[in-house]
Amino acid sequence: DVKVTQSSRYLVKRTGEKVFLECVQDMDHENMFWYRQDPGLGLRLIYFSYDVKMKEKGDIPEGYSVSREKKERFSLILESASTNQTSMYLCASSLFGSGANVLTFGAGSRLTVL
Amino acid sequence: DAKTTQPPSMDCAEGRAANLPCNHSTISGNEYVYWYRQIHSQGPQYIIHGLKNNETNEMASLIITEDRKSSTLILPHATLRDTAVYYCIVRVGNYGQNFVFGPGTRLSVLP
Numbered sequence: 214d215v216k217v218t219q220s221s222r223y224l225v226k227r228t229g230e231k232v233f234l235e236c237v238q239d240m241d242h243e244n245m246f247w248y249r250q251d252p253g254l255g256l257r258l259i260y261f262s263y264d265v266k267m268k269e270k271g272d273i274p275e276g277y278s279v280s281r282e283k284k285e286r287f288s289l290i291l292e293s294a295s296t297n298q299t300s301m302y303l304c305a306s307s308l309f310g311s312g313a314n315v316l317t318f319g320a321g322s323r324l325t326v327l
Numbered sequence: 328d329a330k331t332t333q334p335p336s337m338d339c340a341e342g343r344a345a346n347l348p349c350n351h352s353t354i355s356g357n358e359y360v361y362w363y364r365q366i367h368s369q370g371p372q373y374i375i376h377g378l379k380n381n382e383t384n385e386m387a388s389l390i391i392t393e394d395r396k397s398s399t400l401i402l403p404h405a406t407l408r409d410t411a412v413y414y415c416i417v418r419v420g421n422y423g424q425n426f427v428f429g430p431g432t433r434l435s436v437l438p
Contacts, residue, residue, distance in 0.1 A: 217370075248428075255428050255429060255430050256371075256428035258427075301368075303370050303371070305370075307426075313359050313376055313378065314418075315373050315376065316361070316363075316371075316373065316426050317373065318370035318371045319370050320369060321369065
């Protein structure tokens with residue numbers, strides 16, 4: 214019954230490495246989101262996408278990029294990982310529209326940058 | 328953007344009802360109130376949402392005041408597994424895409 218799948222539950226990378234976090238949803242949702250979660254700071258939106266090849270910056274896009282080549286897949290890319298990007302990364306998806314649309318989250322990817 | 332205010336923490340005895348309040352005094356007429364919870368090291372889980380009327384599902388009840396400026400999530404018979412951080416969210420954004428998460432309420436269900 215898994216609906217939003219994040220490719221890696223735990224990752225350890227070194228400073229300067231390029232990191233890909235993959236997210237796939239099977240609910241045919243138009244919207245997809247990437248958040249990061251840090252103690253005391255809550256969930257903060259990095260990027261979101263409301264259609265294939267479309268992307269919008271969230272609150273903290275610096276140091277990140279995203280890719281949405283297919284409707285079901287939304288990738289978060291760290292071009293050159295830094296230690297301050299150590300965090301829990303959460304992917305989510307929802308239907309498009311301004312009405313009542315539930316946001317469904319994946320299990321999260323905990324990234325450690327050494 | 329409509330924002331929410333929740334108490335940082337609450338305790339509840341196992342088997343009793345847990346009532347979690349949320350203030351959203353700047354909510355606009357077409358914005359929904361959503362509740363999510365997050366158990367440690369997992370992704371947030373959807374609980375319930377509502378617009379004007381009270382709502383109930385298998386997990387919880389949502390009571391929204393008539394002026395819509397506040398709401399209460401009710402877990403009727405709290406169990407130890409309900410210990411989590413609970414988030415009250417009002418949808419914002421041009422097309423309602425963005426969900427803004429505040430710090431939430433840390434609910435501890437005590438045996």
